[in-house]
Amino acid sequence: MMAFLFHRFDKASLVFIVALALIAVFVPVLNLAVPDGSTFHIPTYLVSLWGKYLSYALLALALDLVWGYCGILSLGHGAFFALGGYAMGMYLMRQIGARGVYADPILPDFMVFLNWKELPITWYFFDHFAYALVMIILVPALLALVFGWFAFRSRVTGVYLSIITQSLTYALLLAFFRNDMGFGGNNGLTDFKDIIGFSIQAPATRATLFSITAVMLAFGFLVARSMVASRFGQVLASIRDAESRTRFLGYRVENYKLLVFVVSAAMAGIAGALYVPQVGIINPSEFAPDNSIEAVIWVAVGGRGTLIGAAIGAVLVNFAKTWLTGTFPDFWLYGLGALFILVTLFLPKGIIGALAARFGARGKGEAA
Amino acid sequence: MNSDLTDSILYLDAVSVSFDGFKALNDLSFVVGRGELRAIIGPNGAGKTTMMDVVTGKTRPDKGTVVFDGSVDLTTRDESAIASLGIGRKFQKPTVFDHQTVEDNLLLALEGPRTAFSSLFGWRNRIAVNQILEALSIIRLGDLKDRLAGSLSHGQKQWLEIGMLLAQNPKLLLVDEPVAGMTDAETEETARLLASIAGEHAVVVVEHDMSFVRALNCKVTCLHEGSVLAEGTIDSVSANDRVIDVYLGR
Amino acid sequence: MLRRLTLILGLLIGLASLESQPVWADDANIVLKRLATDNYGDIETGITALAASGIASSEAVLNALADSRLSYRPSDKAIFFKDASGQWIDAATNALPSEQPTGLKPVKVNNRVRRALDAALGSMTLLSADPQKRMAAADAVFKSRDATTLVALDSVIAKETDPVVRQHFEEARAAVLILKPDASETDRVGAAEKLGQRGDQDALALLNSVTEANASFVVVAAASLAAKGISRRLALLSTAQNAWYGLSLGSVLLLAAIGLAITFGVMGIINMAHGEMVMLGAYTTFVVQEIIRSKAPSLFDWSLPIAIPLAFCVSALVGLLIERTVIRYLYGRPLETLLATWGVSLMLQQAVRSAFGANNREVGAPSYMAGVWNLNGFQITYGRLWIILFSLAVFLALLGVMRGTSLGLRMRAVIQNRRMAAAMGIRTPVIDALTFALGSGVAGIAGVALSQIDNVSPNLGQSYIIDSFLVVVFGGVGNLWGTLLGALSLGLANKFLEPIAGAVLGKIILLAVIILFIQRRPRGLFALKGRAVEQ
Structure with missing residues (x-):
């Protein structure tokens, strides 16, 4: 396993991993151990905000894996993210127990409100953390498997695939808005109290969640990097550049696509699960097609097919979003729109891609 | 079972394909023996490329029989399954993986397990290195093995693609216009190469260049409007009145 | 007593x-x-x-x-x-x-x-x-x-x-x-x-309340016979009504998608800002009505006929601008076009929001759009009737432009073989720009009609973009008739599913069916075959 994860390890990857390890340690320290008045103190709200950015970075990484390396432009990755988030949200809802407004020991508030008498089957076992963890990965992966199996087998490619992935997340958006789906309808899941026994509001819990997110991002990066650095990644790049040629060499293109799509979906699911406890809510708007397209621009800004770039792009764009919506709320959509246009026209390789081309520090296995 | 079929590497019988009413192949029948070198000629629209599409699984025939290696029905299989059976194809327009090095292109083509899982683990072994070096020396791109394939010249790409075919080690090679864009010297070299690999592999070459076809010195099949017009030695085919009418010109 | x-x-x-x-x-x-x-x-x-x-x-x-x-x-x-x-x-x-x-x-x-x-x-x-x-x-x-x-x-x-x-x-x-x-x-x-x-619901209820308990056998038999007749008639009427609603929805989809059938279906450009072209058309209608209200209220019934050419011009000009500044650098890179035009759509939405506010704008209906035509229980609203007729007229006009004009001829030539067309002296960049402007302008015209049935807000376009793409893909890319058939069949399917499954679930089912359909036949209902498809 270690040999797989660290195979063909290069300097940039090392820097990235070390940087993530450092912030995973120091951000909580600066938040918890440094007193409030100090210049070095990091307030808790910032810890959660950056935790959110890092979970977005993991989503971007997942997207880059399929788009940057295999040419699958998914406009529905937000769906996998949201499904992972809902799985985590369901666990957190069941943890509330009798502390809800209606004080029902089993049923979440919204079910009591809807006059439901018993828990739907979909909610069984979600009071067990381990079960929730499995579902966080399994549900997005299964959806990706079924969807991908149909799509790749019938050779839906390019923009057609983009359009149907967008329709997929749109359909899920509509479905999750319905009350009778049993996922809280319009309002989604919120008012969480604690996670494996720790109060979700406590600074220590938040700092820990941040660290876990940083570690998961590092782990996700290692997995993605190992995949693309292996012969598998080479075949993926071949599929991206000349799909039919790859078929004529005897590769089962659909299986390769399916594997990378499922892994990517699971990764997006984990990202969503990390996002929910730090943001405190999950609702159907996470399925909105806009969100998925926005994730694509993170990857494009950072540099598709670079992994590190995708993660950095996600953090940069979201940082800019927070800042702009705070200072010039009307300007954000102009800024985001312009970003889409300028990056595709003038920076097709993204920031990292452009830097790498400039300084020629390109590893052999890396894609263009 | 007839001996034509059992002795053949490729057996086409009464194969028809039509696109929106246009008959690209019309009752096409011909047989290629094991280890045989065969040249296919014919005017544009004669069905040469469609024939290759049918054999490699890209196009499903409307009717007819396509049998590989005396017993394997090809009409029900897809491209990757057919490639795995041992049929390699070189395209008219050279298609190599531009963003990967020459060496990696060959590595991708190399005979071996093709499943997604096996490709995740295990990178390369010594035997593979030797095979790649061998292929590199045959196609004379040894010095360029670390160059990106996209930076090669047109002729070099043609050779790289032939090298990839060799690395696949197929029983049957389908080669579509291999010498387009090559110098005369390269053309001669290619003819020699293809002739040398025949015997061990069966080779079907589609080509317009008559001097190249002559240099191959093999049985020639002339297609016209989706079916066989004439078949035989290059001299007999090029003396055929109908071939002269539709293709060679007087 | x-x-x-x-x-x-x-x-x-x-x-x-x-x-x-x-x-x-x-x-x-x-x-x-x-x-x-x-x-x-x-x-x-x-x-x-x-x-x-x-x-x-x-x-x-x-x-x-x-x-x-x-x-x-x-x-x-x-x-x-x-x-x-x-x-x-x-x-x-x-x-x-x-x-x-x-x-x-x-x-x-x-x-x-x-x-x-x-x-x-x-x-x-x-x-x-x-x-x-x-x-x-x-x-x-x-x-x-x-x-x-x-x-x-x-x-x-x-x-x-x-x-x-x-x-x-x-x-x-x-x-x-x-x-x-x-x-x-x-x-x-x-x-x-x-x-x-x-033969209506009230009569049916009355007849159904006749039972053995309160009537003789003969009366019950007569009542149940009459009730059956009413049920049959009502079922027929509801089918006809559903078909009408479906036709109406189909015509809306056709209007929304028809411009896309040109830019996406024919040129292969993934224009995510297509919905905003529709929105611009709707806002043009709003502006025209505002001016008429303040300057010449008597002309109000003419507001839509006046708005149609203006909306075409506004959207076509914006489309031209987008093509010249963004899209022309991205030909042959559909996924990049998708992202860039998405950016354009965000900017257009925000621009309209800044200019007109985020709230819905009131677009009035001229007198001939109001009212209901009751055909023996079968209700036809004039507004819907006009929109169906209008969408068909736009479709036929576009078909006429593509088939019958020299611009259409040159467009088709460029689409089929760009290099050959260029070699014959057709200025392909000009044709590209004009084709894109035409597609955008038609979207603007659609906006005039949609302003009559939908909320005119900056988000108007967003609600149509996914449906429009599905219609074009479902109908078969590059085929205007396919778009017509795609739009009508999706409209009908939607309205017939609605009473069975409910509006939202019906829509979800339909999306799932289309996703599966596209996976079965990636090239839609009217797939082109042969070599032309390859690239």
Whole structure:
């Protein structure tokens, strides 16, 4: 396993991993151990905000894996993210127990409100953390498997695939808005109290969640990097550049696509699960097609097919979003729109891609 | 079972394909023996490329029989399954993986397990290195093995693609216009190469260049409007009145 | 029973006095005074007598009683009612008294009185000179099924000359008879047939309430036969209505998608800002209407015909600008085009939001768009009818441009073989720009129509973009007829799914079906075959 994860390890990857390890340690320290008045103190709200950015970075990484390396432009990755988030949200809802407004020991508030008498089957076992963890990965992966199996087998490619992935997340958006789906309808899941026994509001819990997110991002990066650095990644790049040629060499293109799509979906699911406890809510708007397209621009800004770039792009764009919506709320959509246009026209390789081309520090296995 | 079929590497019988009413192949029948070198000629629209599409699984025939290696029905299989059976194809327009090095292109083509899982683990072994070096020396791109394939010249790409075919080690090679864009010297070299690999592999070459076809010195099949017009030695085919009418010109 | 008898008697007297002579105020006083009491029973009989009296003010008095505007003066039992201006009117003279009365007591109403009142009012209006009122009264009887009106009904049916009103009378009579246990079997069977002819949901409910418990075998059989006929008719009607709604939705989808059929279907450009071209067209309509409202209100009905060419120009110009500044650098890179045009769409949305605000804007409907055309229960709203016709007209016009003009010819040439077209002297960049502008302009025209049925807000375009792409892909890329068929079939499928699965679930099912369909046939309903498809 270690040999797989660290195979063909290069300097940039090392820097990235070390940087993530450092912030995973120091951000909580600066938040918890440094007193409030100090210049070095990091307030808790910032810890959660950056935790959110890092979970977005993991989503971007997942997207880059399929788009940057295999040419699958998914406009529905937000769906996998949201499904992972809902799985985590369901666990957190069941943890509330009798502390809800209606004080029902089993049923979440919204079910009591809807006059439901018993828990739907979909909610069984979600009071067990381990079960929730499995579902966080399994549900997005299964959806990706079924969807991908149909799509790749019938050779839906390019923009057609983009359009149907967008329709997929749109359909899920509509479905999750319905009350009778049993996922809280319009309002989604919120008012969480604690996670494996720790109060979700406590600074220590938040700092820990941040660290876990940083570690998961590092782990996700290692997995993605190992995949693309292996012969598998080479075949993926071949599929991206000349799909039919790859078929004529005897590769089962659909299986390769399916594997990378499922892994990517699971990764997006984990990202969503990390996002929910730090943001405190999950609702159907996470399925909105806009969100998925926005994730694509993170990857494009950072540099598709670079992994590190995708993660950095996600953090940069979201940082800019927070800042702009705070200072010039009307300007954000102009800024985001312009970003889409300028990056595709003038920076097709993204920031990292452009830097790498400039300084020629390109590893052999890396894609263009 | 007839001996034509059992002795053949490729057996086409009464194969028809039509696109929106246009008959690209019309009752096409011909047989290629094991280890045989065969040249296919014919005017544009004669069905040469469609024939290759049918054999490699890209196009499903409307009717007819396509049998590989005396017993394997090809009409029900897809491209990757057919490639795995041992049929390699070189395209008219050279298609190599531009963003990967020459060496990696060959590595991708190399005979071996093709499943997604096996490709995740295990990178390369010594035997593979030797095979790649061998292929590199045959196609004379040894010095360029670390160059990106996209930076090669047109002729070099043609050779790289032939090298990839060799690395696949197929029983049957389908080669579509291999010498387009090559110098005369390269053309001669290619003819020699293809002739040398025949015997061990069966080779079907589609080509317009008559001097190249002559240099191959093999049985020639002339297609016209989706079916066989004439078949035989290059001299007999090029003396055929109908071939002269539709293709060679007087 | 006595109450009934008096009522019927009263009605008969009323009928007798239909062409009646003026009643003396003294006589009127006698009848009216019967209401000046606290005894509900007396009030009830008073009402019946009043209804039959033919007194000029009787209808006003009864209405006033129904609205609790009726009072009496205990000292002399004079009756007064309050008119709309709040003044007391003397019921006996039906005129303003010389001075406003004082010390009045209200005439009280309980449920029994109210029933008598309703019946009295109903039977009075059965005799009204206004056919609309007579019809309304008949319908009221149909609902109340008050058996005491039967005699009156029989009498008015005999006299009625207007066939439509007569029909209503007869239906009302049938409604009374069908559940009247002491009516003759022949009458009840006849009533069942009559109700069967009426053929609506109310008649069906009535017929279904006829059972062995309250009717003889023959009557039940007749009722169930008639009910079956109604059910069949209603099912047919609802199918037709669904088909109409589906056609209407299909025409909306066609309008939204038809511009995309050019830019995406024909040019292969993934224009995510297509929805915003539609939105711009809708806002152009809004601006045109605002100007007309302030400058020349009489031209309001012309606002849409004026807006159509303007919307085309606005969207086409914006489209041209997008093509020249963004898209032309991205030909052959569809995924990049998708992202860049998404950016364009965000900027356009924000620009419109800055200019017009984030809220919905009111776009009015010209007079010819309003109203309903009722075809024997089948309802056609004029607005929908116009939109269906308009979408077909736009479709045919576009088809005409592509087939019949030299621009269309050159467009098709560029699409089929860019290099060959260039070699023949066609300036391909110009054609690209014009084609894109055409597609955008058509989207703008669609916006004019959609402004009539949807909220005009900056998000207008977003709600159509996914559907539009699905329509084009479903119909088969590069084929205008495919887009037509795709739009109509998706519209119909949606509306037929809705009653079965509900609106949202229906939409989800449809999305799932399309996703599966595209996976089965990635190139849509009308797939092109052959080499042309390869790249």
